[in-house]
Amino acid sequence: MTERFALIHNPRSRRNGKDDGTFRNSAARLLGPLFVGPSSREHVLDAVAELARREVPTIAIDGGDGTVSEVMSAIYRHYPADALPALAVLPSGNTNLIASDVGFGLRGIAALDRLAALARDGGLRRRVVRREALAVRWSDPDRPVTLGMFHGAAAFTRGVAIAHRPAIDRFSHDVAVGVAIASSIGRLALRSTRRKWLGGNRITLAVGAEAPREQDCFLFLATTLHRLPHRMWPFAPRTGAEGMSYLNVRAYPPHLAAATWNLLRGRSPEWLDACPAYERGQTDRLALRIGEDFVLDGEILNSGPDGQTVLSAGPAFDFIQGVA
Template identity: 30%
Template sequence: MNTPAVKVGLISNPLSQRNKKRRGKLNDIVSSHADILYEPLEEIAALAEILKKFSAREVGLIVLDGGDGTVQAALTELLNGNAYDTPPLLCVLPSGMTNLIAGDVSGKGTPEMGFSRVIERARNESFDQWIVERHVIRVQYAPDLSPIYGMFFGMGAVTRAIEQCRRVIHPLRIEGPGAVGLTLAGLLIRRSIRGNRDDTVFRGDNITLQFNDGKAIPIHNLLVLISTLKRLALGTRPFWGEGNGGLQVTSIAYPPTRFWRSLFPLLYGKERRNLDSEIYLSQRTDHLAITMNSPFTLDGEMFQPSPDIPVRLEAAGPVRFIRW
Protein backbone atom coordinates (compact mmCIF):
# COMPACT_ATOMS: atom_id res chain seq x y z
CA MET A 1 0.00 0.00 0.00
CA ASN A 2 1.37 3.44 -0.95
CA THR A 3 1.98 6.00 1.76
CA PRO A 4 -0.14 9.17 1.30
CA ALA A 5 1.70 12.37 0.41
CA VAL A 6 -0.49 13.98 3.07
CA LYS A 7 -2.03 12.32 6.13
CA VAL A 8 -5.82 11.97 5.81
CA GLY A 9 -8.38 12.27 8.60
CA LEU A 10 -12.10 11.58 8.22
CA ILE A 11 -14.78 13.21 10.39
CA SER A 12 -18.18 11.62 9.76
CA ASN A 13 -21.41 13.01 11.18
CA PRO A 14 -23.78 10.03 11.56
CA LEU A 15 -26.71 12.39 12.15
CA SER A 16 -26.36 14.11 8.77
CA GLN A 17 -29.35 13.36 6.59
CA ARG A 18 -27.76 11.10 3.99
CA ASN A 19 -25.60 9.32 6.54
CA LYS A 20 -28.73 8.13 8.33
CA LYS A 21 -29.60 6.19 5.16
CA ARG A 22 -26.20 4.63 4.49
CA ARG A 23 -24.63 3.91 7.83
CA GLY A 24 -21.28 2.20 7.62
CA LYS A 25 -20.62 2.52 3.88
CA LEU A 26 -17.55 4.71 4.39
CA ASN A 27 -16.36 2.35 7.13
CA ASP A 28 -15.60 -0.30 4.50
CA ILE A 29 -13.26 2.13 2.76
CA VAL A 30 -11.64 3.23 6.02
CA SER A 31 -11.05 -0.37 7.13
CA SER A 32 -8.97 -1.02 4.03
CA HIS A 33 -6.73 2.00 4.70
CA ALA A 34 -5.06 1.66 8.08
CA ASP A 35 -3.25 4.98 7.64
CA ILE A 36 -6.50 7.02 7.66
CA LEU A 37 -7.61 8.51 10.97
CA TYR A 38 -11.36 8.16 11.48
CA GLU A 39 -13.55 9.94 14.03
CA PRO A 40 -17.37 9.76 14.18
CA LEU A 41 -18.94 13.08 15.19
CA GLU A 42 -21.71 12.10 17.58
CA GLU A 43 -22.22 15.72 18.65
CA ILE A 44 -20.89 19.05 17.38
CA ALA A 45 -19.39 19.82 20.80
CA ALA A 46 -16.89 16.99 20.23
CA LEU A 47 -15.48 18.63 17.10
CA ALA A 48 -12.90 20.76 18.94
CA GLU A 49 -11.20 17.76 20.56
CA ILE A 50 -11.26 15.78 17.31
CA LEU A 51 -9.50 18.59 15.46
CA LYS A 52 -6.91 18.94 18.22
CA LYS A 53 -6.26 15.20 17.95
CA PHE A 54 -5.86 15.47 14.17
CA SER A 55 -3.47 18.41 14.58
CA ALA A 56 -1.34 16.47 17.06
CA ARG A 57 -1.20 13.58 14.58
CA GLU A 58 -0.21 16.02 11.77
CA VAL A 59 -3.29 15.38 9.63
CA GLY A 60 -2.95 17.63 6.58
CA LEU A 61 -6.21 16.75 4.80
CA ILE A 62 -9.49 16.63 6.70
CA VAL A 63 -12.45 14.98 4.96
CA LEU A 64 -15.77 16.28 6.29
CA ASP A 65 -18.57 13.75 5.82
CA GLY A 66 -21.68 15.75 6.68
CA GLY A 67 -23.90 18.62 5.67
CA ASP A 68 -23.37 22.37 5.45
CA GLY A 69 -23.78 22.69 9.22
CA THR A 70 -20.93 20.26 9.81
CA VAL A 71 -18.68 22.26 7.47
CA GLN A 72 -19.70 25.52 9.15
CA ALA A 73 -18.84 24.15 12.59
CA ALA A 74 -15.46 22.85 11.35
CA LEU A 75 -14.59 26.18 9.70
CA THR A 76 -15.45 28.00 12.92
CA GLU A 77 -13.16 25.79 15.00
CA LEU A 78 -10.33 25.93 12.49
CA LEU A 79 -10.42 29.66 11.77
CA ASN A 80 -10.67 30.57 15.43
CA GLY A 81 -7.29 28.86 15.74
CA ASN A 82 -8.41 26.34 18.31
CA ALA A 83 -6.59 23.38 16.76
CA TYR A 84 -4.37 24.42 13.81
CA ASP A 85 -2.24 27.53 13.38
CA THR A 86 -3.17 27.44 9.68
CA PRO A 87 -6.26 25.57 8.43
CA PRO A 88 -5.37 22.29 6.69
CA LEU A 89 -6.63 21.20 3.31
CA LEU A 90 -10.34 20.27 3.43
CA CYS A 91 -12.56 17.94 1.45
CA VAL A 92 -16.36 18.01 1.72
CA LEU A 93 -18.57 14.97 1.07
CA PRO A 94 -22.24 15.75 0.26
CA SER A 95 -23.94 13.92 3.12
CA GLY A 96 -26.38 16.56 4.36
CA MET A 97 -29.79 17.79 3.29
CA THR A 98 -28.85 20.68 0.96
CA ASN A 99 -25.05 20.37 0.45
CA LEU A 100 -24.61 23.88 -0.89
CA ILE A 101 -20.90 24.01 -0.04
CA ALA A 102 -20.14 20.57 -1.45
CA GLY A 103 -21.91 21.56 -4.67
CA ASP A 104 -19.34 24.28 -5.22
CA VAL A 105 -16.03 22.92 -3.89
CA SER A 106 -16.32 19.14 -4.30
CA GLY A 107 -17.28 16.89 -7.22
CA LYS A 108 -20.03 14.78 -8.71
CA GLY A 109 -21.03 11.37 -7.43
CA THR A 110 -21.74 9.66 -4.14
CA PRO A 111 -19.80 10.35 -0.93
CA GLU A 112 -18.22 6.89 -1.30
CA MET A 113 -16.98 7.75 -4.78
CA GLY A 114 -15.65 11.08 -3.54
CA PHE A 115 -13.85 9.56 -0.57
CA SER A 116 -12.18 6.91 -2.72
CA ARG A 117 -11.05 9.51 -5.25
CA VAL A 118 -9.63 11.87 -2.65
CA ILE A 119 -7.66 9.05 -1.01
CA GLU A 120 -6.03 8.29 -4.35
CA ARG A 121 -5.33 11.95 -4.98
CA ALA A 122 -3.82 12.34 -1.50
CA ARG A 123 -1.23 9.74 -2.54
CA ASN A 124 -0.13 11.89 -5.44
CA GLU A 125 2.32 14.64 -4.47
CA SER A 126 1.20 16.74 -7.46
CA PHE A 127 -2.47 16.93 -6.45
CA ASP A 128 -2.40 20.76 -6.51
CA GLN A 129 -4.39 20.65 -9.74
CA TRP A 130 -7.48 19.59 -7.76
CA ILE A 131 -7.22 22.31 -5.12
CA VAL A 132 -9.61 25.28 -5.15
CA GLU A 133 -9.57 28.28 -2.82
CA ARG A 134 -12.56 30.12 -1.37
CA HIS A 135 -12.87 33.00 1.04
CA VAL A 136 -14.94 32.41 4.16
CA ILE A 137 -17.43 34.73 5.87
CA ARG A 138 -16.42 35.77 9.40
CA VAL A 139 -19.53 36.73 11.38
CA GLN A 140 -19.39 38.54 14.71
CA TYR A 141 -22.94 38.83 16.01
CA ALA A 142 -22.41 39.06 19.78
CA PRO A 143 -19.50 40.87 21.48
CA ASP A 144 -19.18 38.21 24.19
CA LEU A 145 -19.01 35.28 21.73
CA SER A 146 -16.26 34.11 19.39
CA PRO A 147 -16.90 34.77 15.70
CA ILE A 148 -18.50 32.09 13.57
CA TYR A 149 -17.44 31.22 10.04
CA GLY A 150 -19.28 29.94 6.99
CA MET A 151 -19.80 30.39 3.27
CA PHE A 152 -23.46 31.36 2.83
CA PHE A 153 -25.28 34.03 4.86
CA GLY A 154 -28.94 34.94 4.45
CA MET A 155 -31.62 36.90 6.26
CA GLY A 156 -35.21 38.02 5.81
CA ALA A 157 -37.07 35.96 3.22
CA VAL A 158 -34.08 33.60 3.02
CA THR A 159 -34.42 32.37 6.61
CA ARG A 160 -38.21 32.22 6.34
CA ALA A 161 -37.99 30.15 3.14
CA ILE A 162 -35.55 27.73 4.80
CA GLU A 163 -37.91 27.30 7.73
CA GLN A 164 -40.82 26.64 5.36
CA CYS A 165 -38.76 24.12 3.40
CA ARG A 166 -37.96 22.22 6.59
CA ARG A 167 -41.57 22.34 7.70
CA VAL A 168 -43.24 21.41 4.40
CA ILE A 169 -40.76 19.84 1.94
CA HIS A 170 -38.26 17.89 4.03
CA PRO A 171 -40.97 15.75 5.72
CA LEU A 172 -41.74 14.48 2.20
CA ARG A 173 -38.15 13.09 2.13
CA ILE A 174 -37.20 15.45 -0.67
CA GLU A 175 -33.73 16.93 -0.28
CA GLY A 176 -30.96 18.77 -2.09
CA PRO A 177 -31.75 20.77 -5.25
CA GLY A 178 -35.18 19.13 -5.46
CA ALA A 179 -36.17 20.58 -2.09
CA VAL A 180 -34.81 24.01 -3.04
CA GLY A 181 -36.64 23.94 -6.37
CA LEU A 182 -39.97 22.89 -4.87
CA THR A 183 -39.73 25.50 -2.14
CA LEU A 184 -38.94 28.24 -4.63
CA ALA A 185 -41.72 27.13 -6.97
CA GLY A 186 -44.26 27.08 -4.14
CA LEU A 187 -43.26 30.53 -2.97
CA LEU A 188 -43.47 31.96 -6.48
CA ILE A 189 -46.90 30.42 -7.06
CA ARG A 190 -48.14 31.90 -3.81
CA ARG A 191 -46.60 35.25 -4.75
CA SER A 192 -48.47 35.22 -8.07
CA ILE A 193 -51.75 34.60 -6.27
CA ARG A 194 -51.31 37.04 -3.39
CA GLY A 195 -49.56 39.80 -5.32
CA ASN A 196 -47.83 42.39 -3.13
CA ARG A 197 -49.66 41.47 0.05
CA ASP A 198 -47.41 40.47 2.97
CA ASP A 199 -47.30 36.82 3.95
CA THR A 200 -45.20 34.50 6.09
CA VAL A 201 -42.20 34.72 3.70
CA PHE A 202 -42.68 37.78 1.45
CA ARG A 203 -42.60 40.75 3.79
CA GLY A 204 -40.20 43.54 4.68
CA ASP A 205 -37.76 44.03 7.56
CA ASN A 206 -36.22 47.34 8.58
CA ILE A 207 -32.42 47.02 8.48
CA THR A 208 -29.33 49.12 7.88
CA LEU A 209 -26.36 48.15 5.70
CA GLN A 210 -22.91 49.68 6.15
CA PHE A 211 -20.24 48.76 3.58
CA ASN A 212 -16.56 49.10 4.54
CA ASP A 213 -17.28 51.46 7.47
CA GLY A 214 -19.05 53.88 5.14
CA LYS A 215 -22.43 55.52 5.58
CA ALA A 216 -25.20 53.36 7.08
CA ILE A 217 -27.98 52.75 4.52
CA PRO A 218 -31.50 52.21 5.95
CA ILE A 219 -33.56 49.77 3.88
CA HIS A 220 -37.03 48.24 4.17
CA ASN A 221 -35.67 44.92 3.06
CA LEU A 222 -36.98 41.64 1.60
CA LEU A 223 -33.72 39.71 1.86
CA VAL A 224 -29.94 39.83 2.00
CA LEU A 225 -27.70 37.17 0.44
CA ILE A 226 -23.96 37.00 1.10
CA SER A 227 -21.68 34.24 -0.12
CA THR A 228 -18.13 33.32 -1.03
CA LEU A 229 -19.26 30.40 -3.19
CA LYS A 230 -19.15 30.58 -6.97
CA ARG A 231 -22.13 28.30 -7.46
CA LEU A 232 -25.37 28.22 -5.47
CA ALA A 233 -28.35 25.87 -5.53
CA LEU A 234 -29.96 25.25 -8.93
CA GLY A 235 -27.01 26.98 -10.60
CA THR A 236 -28.24 30.42 -9.57
CA ARG A 237 -25.95 33.44 -9.77
CA PRO A 238 -27.65 36.17 -7.69
CA PHE A 239 -24.52 38.34 -7.48
CA TRP A 240 -23.37 40.85 -10.08
CA GLY A 241 -21.68 43.61 -8.09
CA GLU A 242 -18.29 44.90 -9.11
CA GLY A 243 -15.20 45.28 -6.96
CA ASN A 244 -12.45 43.14 -5.48
CA GLY A 245 -13.91 42.27 -2.07
CA GLY A 246 -14.09 38.69 -0.89
CA LEU A 247 -17.81 38.85 -0.02
CA GLN A 248 -20.52 38.84 -2.67
CA VAL A 249 -23.54 40.76 -1.37
CA THR A 250 -27.05 41.16 -2.80
CA SER A 251 -29.90 43.02 -1.11
CA ILE A 252 -33.49 43.35 -2.35
CA ALA A 253 -35.73 46.09 -0.95
CA TYR A 254 -39.41 45.51 -0.19
CA PRO A 255 -41.67 45.52 -2.07
CA PRO A 256 -39.55 44.61 -5.11
CA THR A 257 -40.69 46.49 -8.22
CA ARG A 258 -41.10 44.63 -11.51
CA PHE A 259 -40.65 41.42 -9.60
CA TRP A 260 -41.55 38.94 -12.34
CA ARG A 261 -39.63 40.80 -15.02
CA SER A 262 -36.58 40.97 -12.75
CA LEU A 263 -36.65 37.37 -11.50
CA PHE A 264 -34.69 35.64 -14.27
CA PRO A 265 -31.92 38.27 -14.61
CA LEU A 266 -31.70 38.36 -10.82
CA LEU A 267 -31.03 34.63 -10.58
CA TYR A 268 -29.30 33.86 -13.88
CA GLY A 269 -28.22 37.16 -15.42
CA LYS A 270 -24.78 38.06 -16.69
CA GLU A 271 -22.39 40.65 -15.27
CA ARG A 272 -24.53 43.62 -16.30
CA ARG A 273 -28.19 43.30 -15.35
CA ASN A 274 -30.99 45.68 -16.22
CA LEU A 275 -32.42 45.91 -12.71
CA ASP A 276 -33.71 48.85 -10.69
CA SER A 277 -30.66 49.85 -8.63
CA GLU A 278 -32.88 51.44 -5.98
CA ILE A 279 -34.39 48.01 -5.25
CA TYR A 280 -31.79 45.46 -6.36
CA LEU A 281 -28.38 46.18 -4.84
CA SER A 282 -25.33 43.99 -5.46
CA GLN A 283 -21.67 44.64 -4.75
CA ARG A 284 -18.47 43.05 -3.48
CA THR A 285 -16.90 44.06 -0.19
CA ASP A 286 -14.50 42.89 2.49
CA HIS A 287 -16.46 44.39 5.39
CA LEU A 288 -20.19 44.77 6.03
CA ALA A 289 -22.26 45.62 9.11
CA ILE A 290 -25.99 44.83 9.27
CA THR A 291 -28.33 46.05 11.98
CA MET A 292 -31.49 43.94 12.10
CA ASN A 293 -34.19 42.55 14.36
CA SER A 294 -34.60 39.14 12.77
CA PRO A 295 -32.69 35.85 12.64
CA PHE A 296 -30.04 35.07 10.06
CA THR A 297 -28.73 31.82 8.65
CA LEU A 298 -25.14 30.78 8.15
CA ASP A 299 -24.90 27.61 6.07
CA GLY A 300 -28.36 26.52 7.20
CA GLU A 301 -27.80 27.11 10.92
CA MET A 302 -30.01 29.78 12.51
CA PHE A 303 -28.79 32.59 14.80
CA GLN A 304 -30.60 35.44 16.56
CA PRO A 305 -28.65 38.71 16.86
CA SER A 306 -29.36 41.58 19.21
CA PRO A 307 -31.43 44.34 17.53
CA ASP A 308 -29.12 46.98 18.98
CA ILE A 309 -25.76 45.46 18.01
CA PRO A 310 -24.69 45.34 14.33
CA VAL A 311 -23.80 41.96 12.86
CA ARG A 312 -20.31 42.42 11.42
CA LEU A 313 -19.19 40.35 8.46
CA GLU A 314 -15.69 40.17 7.02
CA ALA A 315 -13.93 38.18 4.32
CA ALA A 316 -11.53 35.67 5.89
CA GLY A 317 -9.21 33.04 4.47
CA PRO A 318 -8.96 31.88 1.80
CA VAL A 319 -9.39 28.22 2.73
CA ARG A 320 -8.21 25.42 0.43
CA PHE A 321 -10.49 22.56 -0.66
CA ILE A 322 -9.68 19.51 -2.74
CA ARG A 323 -12.08 18.52 -5.52
CA TRP A 324 -12.81 14.90 -6.34
Protein backbone atom coordinates in the same frame (compact mmCIF):
# COMPACT_ATOMS: atom_id res chain seq x y z
CA MET B 1 5.74 9.53 1.00
CA THR B 2 2.12 8.93 1.94
CA GLU B 3 0.33 12.08 3.10
CA ARG B 4 -1.91 12.08 6.13
CA PHE B 5 -5.54 13.04 5.96
CA ALA B 6 -8.46 12.84 8.35
CA LEU B 7 -12.12 12.22 7.59
CA ILE B 8 -14.94 13.81 9.57
CA HIS B 9 -18.10 11.85 8.79
CA ASN B 10 -21.53 13.15 9.78
CA PRO B 11 -23.63 10.00 10.31
CA ARG B 12 -26.81 12.11 10.57
CA SER B 13 -26.55 13.73 7.12
CA ARG B 14 -29.14 12.78 4.52
CA ARG B 15 -27.09 10.50 2.29
CA ASN B 16 -24.91 9.08 5.05
CA GLY B 17 -28.01 7.91 6.88
CA LYS B 18 -28.48 5.33 4.13
CA ASP B 19 -25.05 3.74 4.70
CA ASP B 20 -25.26 0.12 5.84
CA GLY B 21 -21.93 0.41 7.62
CA THR B 22 -19.73 -0.44 4.63
CA PHE B 23 -18.32 3.06 4.25
CA ARG B 24 -17.79 3.66 7.97
CA ASN B 25 -16.00 0.34 8.40
CA SER B 26 -13.78 0.92 5.36
CA ALA B 27 -12.86 4.43 6.52
CA ALA B 28 -12.11 3.24 10.03
CA ARG B 29 -9.81 0.48 8.73
CA LEU B 30 -7.97 2.90 6.45
CA LEU B 31 -7.62 5.87 8.80
CA GLY B 32 -7.82 4.50 12.34
CA PRO B 33 -8.02 7.41 14.80
CA LEU B 34 -8.11 9.91 11.91
CA PHE B 35 -11.63 8.77 11.08
CA VAL B 36 -14.16 10.64 13.21
CA GLY B 37 -17.94 10.30 13.33
CA PRO B 38 -18.95 13.12 15.70
CA SER B 39 -22.30 12.86 17.45
CA SER B 40 -22.58 16.55 18.37
CA ARG B 41 -21.13 20.00 17.70
CA GLU B 42 -19.03 19.69 20.86
CA HIS B 43 -17.59 16.44 19.53
CA VAL B 44 -16.64 18.24 16.29
CA LEU B 45 -14.74 20.85 18.30
CA ASP B 46 -12.91 18.18 20.30
CA ALA B 47 -12.10 16.17 17.18
CA VAL B 48 -10.70 19.15 15.29
CA ALA B 49 -8.69 20.24 18.34
CA GLU B 50 -7.06 16.80 18.36
CA LEU B 51 -6.37 16.99 14.60
CA ALA B 52 -4.75 20.38 15.13
CA ARG B 53 -2.62 18.93 17.92
CA ARG B 54 -1.51 16.17 15.54
CA GLU B 55 -0.87 18.78 12.79
CA VAL B 56 -3.02 16.90 10.28
CA PRO B 57 -2.70 18.89 7.03
CA THR B 58 -5.84 17.69 5.20
CA ILE B 59 -9.40 17.10 6.37
CA ALA B 60 -12.13 15.47 4.30
CA ILE B 61 -15.64 16.50 5.36
CA ASP B 62 -18.40 13.97 4.64
CA GLY B 63 -21.64 15.87 5.13
CA GLY B 64 -23.61 18.88 4.00
CA ASP B 65 -23.08 22.61 4.28
CA GLY B 66 -23.93 22.67 7.97
CA THR B 67 -21.18 20.13 8.67
CA VAL B 68 -18.69 22.08 6.55
CA SER B 69 -19.56 25.23 8.52
CA GLU B 70 -19.05 23.46 11.86
CA VAL B 71 -15.69 22.03 10.80
CA MET B 72 -14.39 25.31 9.35
CA SER B 73 -15.47 27.14 12.53
CA ALA B 74 -13.64 24.58 14.67
CA ILE B 75 -10.55 24.85 12.47
CA TYR B 76 -10.61 28.63 12.91
CA ARG B 77 -10.58 28.15 16.69
CA HIS B 78 -7.89 25.47 16.91
CA TYR B 79 -5.50 25.61 13.93
CA PRO B 80 -2.82 28.30 13.52
CA ALA B 81 -3.93 30.95 11.03
CA ASP B 82 -0.87 30.28 8.86
CA ALA B 83 -1.31 26.49 8.82
CA LEU B 84 -4.95 25.88 7.90
CA PRO B 85 -5.62 22.39 6.53
CA ALA B 86 -6.79 21.73 2.99
CA LEU B 87 -10.40 20.54 2.80
CA ALA B 88 -12.13 17.92 0.66
CA VAL B 89 -15.91 18.34 0.70
CA LEU B 90 -17.91 15.16 0.02
CA PRO B 91 -21.53 16.13 -0.80
CA SER B 92 -23.58 14.00 1.58
CA GLY B 93 -25.95 16.47 3.25
CA ASN B 94 -29.32 18.08 2.87
CA THR B 95 -27.60 21.31 1.81
CA ASN B 96 -24.75 20.98 -0.71
CA LEU B 97 -24.32 24.50 -2.09
CA ILE B 98 -20.67 24.54 -1.04
CA ALA B 99 -19.94 21.26 -2.82
CA SER B 100 -21.50 22.64 -6.01
CA ASP B 101 -18.64 25.16 -6.17
CA VAL B 102 -15.65 23.60 -4.40
CA GLY B 103 -16.65 19.98 -3.81
CA PHE B 104 -14.35 16.99 -4.16
CA GLY B 105 -16.61 15.59 -6.89
CA LEU B 106 -17.00 12.13 -5.35
CA ARG B 107 -18.52 10.66 -2.23
CA GLY B 108 -18.76 7.28 -0.50
CA ILE B 109 -16.28 4.49 -1.26
CA ALA B 110 -15.25 6.15 -4.54
CA ALA B 111 -14.20 9.29 -2.66
CA LEU B 112 -12.35 7.28 -0.01
CA ASP B 113 -10.42 5.33 -2.66
CA ARG B 114 -9.53 8.51 -4.55
CA LEU B 115 -8.34 10.29 -1.39
CA ALA B 116 -6.21 7.28 -0.45
CA ALA B 117 -4.67 7.17 -3.94
CA LEU B 118 -3.85 10.89 -3.88
CA ALA B 119 -2.35 10.52 -0.40
CA ARG B 120 -0.12 7.62 -1.50
CA ASP B 121 1.18 9.71 -4.42
CA GLY B 122 1.69 12.82 -2.30
CA GLY B 123 -0.86 14.61 -4.47
CA LEU B 124 -3.66 15.71 -2.14
CA ARG B 125 -2.95 19.38 -2.91
CA ARG B 126 -2.12 18.77 -6.56
CA ARG B 127 -5.41 20.27 -7.73
CA VAL B 128 -7.11 22.76 -5.44
CA VAL B 129 -9.33 25.83 -5.67
CA ARG B 130 -9.04 28.58 -3.10
CA ARG B 131 -12.05 30.24 -1.53
CA GLU B 132 -12.54 32.59 1.39
CA ALA B 133 -14.90 31.62 4.15
CA LEU B 134 -17.68 34.00 5.18
CA ALA B 135 -17.10 34.84 8.85
CA VAL B 136 -19.98 35.94 11.09
CA ARG B 137 -19.19 37.89 14.26
CA TRP B 138 -21.69 39.01 16.88
CA SER B 139 -21.46 42.05 19.15
CA ASP B 140 -21.09 39.69 22.10
CA PRO B 141 -17.29 39.10 22.35
CA ASP B 142 -17.88 35.78 24.12
CA ARG B 143 -19.81 34.32 21.20
CA PRO B 144 -17.39 32.39 18.94
CA VAL B 145 -16.91 33.40 15.32
CA THR B 146 -18.84 31.14 12.94
CA LEU B 147 -17.56 30.40 9.45
CA GLY B 148 -19.76 29.52 6.50
CA MET B 149 -20.09 30.37 2.84
CA PHE B 150 -23.73 31.37 2.18
CA HIS B 151 -25.73 33.83 4.30
CA GLY B 152 -29.36 34.84 3.92
CA ALA B 153 -31.82 37.00 5.85
CA ALA B 154 -35.32 38.52 5.73
CA ALA B 155 -37.47 36.65 3.17
CA PHE B 156 -34.73 34.04 2.74
CA THR B 157 -35.03 33.05 6.39
CA ARG B 158 -38.78 32.63 6.04
CA GLY B 159 -38.27 30.64 2.85
CA VAL B 160 -35.79 28.27 4.51
CA ALA B 161 -38.20 27.81 7.43
CA ILE B 162 -40.79 26.68 4.87
CA ALA B 163 -38.21 24.41 3.22
CA HIS B 164 -37.56 22.71 6.57
CA ARG B 165 -41.20 21.68 6.96
CA PRO B 166 -41.63 17.87 6.93
CA ALA B 167 -43.65 17.90 3.69
CA ILE B 168 -40.75 19.57 1.84
CA ASP B 169 -37.68 18.54 3.86
CA ARG B 170 -37.54 15.13 2.18
CA PHE B 171 -36.14 16.83 -0.91
CA SER B 172 -32.55 18.00 -1.34
CA HIS B 173 -32.10 21.53 -0.02
CA ASP B 174 -31.68 23.30 -3.34
CA VAL B 175 -34.93 21.73 -4.61
CA ALA B 176 -36.64 22.46 -1.28
CA VAL B 177 -35.58 26.11 -1.39
CA GLY B 178 -37.00 26.31 -4.90
CA VAL B 179 -40.29 24.97 -3.59
CA ALA B 180 -40.08 27.38 -0.66
CA ILE B 181 -39.44 30.37 -2.92
CA ALA B 182 -42.39 29.39 -5.08
CA SER B 183 -44.54 29.13 -1.95
CA SER B 184 -43.26 32.50 -0.78
CA ILE B 185 -44.06 34.15 -4.12
CA GLY B 186 -47.49 32.55 -3.94
CA ARG B 187 -48.07 34.11 -0.53
CA LEU B 188 -47.56 37.53 -2.08
CA ALA B 189 -50.80 36.96 -3.95
CA LEU B 190 -52.69 36.67 -0.66
CA ARG B 191 -53.82 39.96 0.82
CA SER B 192 -53.33 38.62 4.36
CA THR B 193 -49.58 37.98 3.89
CA ARG B 194 -48.61 40.28 1.00
CA ARG B 195 -47.92 43.39 3.07
CA LYS B 196 -45.99 41.49 5.74
CA TRP B 197 -43.71 39.75 3.24
CA LEU B 198 -43.16 42.65 0.86
CA GLY B 199 -42.70 45.11 3.74
CA GLY B 200 -39.63 43.13 4.75
CA ASN B 201 -37.49 43.65 7.83
CA ARG B 202 -36.06 46.86 9.23
CA ILE B 203 -32.28 46.62 8.94
CA THR B 204 -29.21 48.79 9.36
CA LEU B 205 -26.56 48.02 6.75
CA ALA B 206 -23.00 49.27 6.24
CA VAL B 207 -21.14 48.06 3.16
CA GLY B 208 -17.36 48.15 3.51
CA ALA B 209 -16.29 51.49 5.01
CA GLU B 210 -19.57 53.22 4.13
CA ALA B 211 -21.71 54.87 6.81
CA PRO B 212 -24.59 52.72 8.15
CA ARG B 213 -28.01 53.27 6.58
CA GLU B 214 -31.44 52.13 7.70
CA GLN B 215 -33.95 50.61 5.32
CA ASP B 216 -36.71 48.06 5.01
CA CYS B 217 -35.26 44.94 3.38
CA PHE B 218 -37.25 42.31 1.51
CA LEU B 219 -34.33 39.95 0.87
CA PHE B 220 -30.64 39.89 1.80
CA LEU B 221 -28.03 37.40 0.55
CA ALA B 222 -24.24 37.19 0.78
CA THR B 223 -21.76 34.53 -0.28
CA THR B 224 -18.08 33.84 -0.88
CA LEU B 225 -18.92 31.05 -3.32
CA HIS B 226 -18.28 31.65 -7.01
CA ARG B 227 -21.16 29.59 -8.39
CA LEU B 228 -24.42 27.96 -7.29
CA PRO B 229 -26.33 24.89 -8.51
CA HIS B 230 -28.47 24.95 -11.65
CA ARG B 231 -26.68 28.07 -12.94
CA MET B 232 -28.44 30.23 -10.38
CA TRP B 233 -26.58 33.46 -9.61
CA PRO B 234 -28.61 36.35 -8.14
CA PHE B 235 -25.47 38.44 -7.57
CA ALA B 236 -23.52 40.78 -9.81
CA PRO B 237 -20.75 39.14 -11.89
CA ARG B 238 -17.67 38.74 -9.71
CA THR B 239 -14.76 41.09 -10.40
CA GLY B 240 -12.09 39.10 -8.53
CA ALA B 241 -11.39 36.05 -6.41
CA GLU B 242 -11.64 37.83 -3.05
CA GLY B 243 -14.57 39.26 -1.12
CA MET B 244 -18.26 38.54 -0.67
CA SER B 245 -20.94 38.94 -3.29
CA TYR B 246 -24.14 40.41 -1.84
CA LEU B 247 -27.71 41.14 -2.89
CA ASN B 248 -29.86 43.62 -0.98
CA VAL B 249 -33.48 43.87 -2.18
CA ARG B 250 -35.46 46.74 -0.67
CA ALA B 251 -39.02 46.38 0.58
CA TYR B 252 -41.80 46.51 -2.01
CA PRO B 253 -39.39 45.95 -4.92
CA PRO B 254 -40.78 46.80 -8.36
CA HIS B 255 -41.07 44.15 -11.08
CA LEU B 256 -40.41 41.39 -8.54
CA ALA B 257 -41.51 38.49 -10.74
CA ALA B 258 -39.34 39.61 -13.67
CA ALA B 259 -36.41 40.35 -11.35
CA THR B 260 -36.69 36.92 -9.69
CA TRP B 261 -36.75 35.20 -13.09
CA ASN B 262 -33.59 37.02 -14.20
CA LEU B 263 -31.71 36.78 -10.90
CA LEU B 264 -32.22 33.05 -10.50
CA ARG B 265 -31.02 32.51 -14.06
CA GLY B 266 -27.91 34.63 -13.51
CA ARG B 267 -28.99 37.36 -15.93
CA SER B 268 -28.34 41.10 -15.52
CA PRO B 269 -30.59 43.14 -17.81
CA GLU B 270 -29.87 46.86 -17.90
CA TRP B 271 -33.14 47.81 -16.22
CA LEU B 272 -32.33 45.55 -13.26
CA ASP B 273 -28.83 46.94 -12.82
CA ALA B 274 -30.24 50.48 -12.93
CA CYS B 275 -32.99 49.85 -10.36
CA PRO B 276 -31.94 51.02 -6.85
CA ALA B 277 -34.27 48.49 -5.21
CA TYR B 278 -31.91 45.69 -6.29
CA GLU B 279 -28.49 46.50 -4.86
CA ARG B 280 -25.72 44.09 -5.83
CA GLY B 281 -22.01 44.32 -5.22
CA GLN B 282 -18.82 42.79 -3.86
CA THR B 283 -17.11 43.75 -0.60
CA ASP B 284 -14.92 42.35 2.17
CA ARG B 285 -17.15 43.57 5.03
CA LEU B 286 -20.87 43.93 5.77
CA ALA B 287 -22.23 45.23 9.09
CA LEU B 288 -25.84 44.09 9.42
CA ARG B 289 -28.31 44.82 12.18
CA ILE B 290 -31.55 42.86 11.89
CA GLY B 291 -33.90 41.96 14.70
CA GLU B 292 -34.64 38.51 13.30
CA ASP B 293 -32.90 35.19 12.75
CA PHE B 294 -30.70 34.65 9.71
CA VAL B 295 -29.50 31.60 7.80
CA LEU B 296 -25.90 30.42 7.40
CA ASP B 297 -25.33 27.38 5.19
CA GLY B 298 -28.85 26.10 5.71
CA GLU B 299 -28.85 26.53 9.51
CA ILE B 300 -31.08 29.14 11.16
CA LEU B 301 -29.11 31.23 13.70
CA ASN B 302 -30.19 34.05 16.00
CA SER B 303 -28.72 37.50 15.53
CA GLY B 304 -28.24 38.15 19.25
CA PRO B 305 -30.01 40.50 21.68
CA ASP B 306 -29.12 43.63 19.70
CA GLY B 307 -29.38 42.03 16.24
CA GLN B 308 -25.89 43.23 15.28
CA THR B 309 -23.61 41.01 13.21
CA VAL B 310 -20.56 41.69 11.05
CA LEU B 311 -19.89 39.56 7.97
CA SER B 312 -16.36 39.46 6.59
CA ALA B 313 -14.46 37.54 3.94
CA GLY B 314 -11.73 35.21 5.16
CA PRO B 315 -9.81 33.21 6.12
CA ALA B 316 -9.15 31.42 2.82
CA PHE B 317 -9.06 27.63 2.46
CA ASP B 318 -7.72 25.31 -0.22
CA PHE B 319 -10.43 22.90 -1.43
CA ILE B 320 -9.21 19.67 -3.00
CA GLN B 321 -10.65 18.63 -6.35
CA GLY B 322 -10.94 14.88 -6.74
CA VAL B 323 -11.95 14.81 -10.39
CA ALA B 324 -10.94 16.96 -13.34
